[in-house]
Amino acid sequence: MNRIIFILSFVLLIAFYILWGQLGYHFGSILVFVGTVALIYFRRRYLGMRPYWAGSLSDIPKYFKLP
Known part of the structure; x- marks a missing residue:
């Protein structure tokens, strides 16, 4: 799971919460x-x-670096 998919999944999760x-x-x-x-x-x-x-x-700093 790269960073973009991680962020998109999190945004989708928040959208489901609002819906x-x-x-x-x-x-x-x-x-x-x-x-x-x-x-x-x-x-x-x-x-x-x-x-x-x-x-x-x-x-933890691995979260803030490109994989």
């Missing part, structure tokens, strides 16, 4: 939370990062 609210459905924030966690998981997996609990936080 979900306009249709009158509840629990849209849960959808956004779970979707954001999934996007971050796949982004970290794509960049080859270790889980949060398995190492230092020094790999």
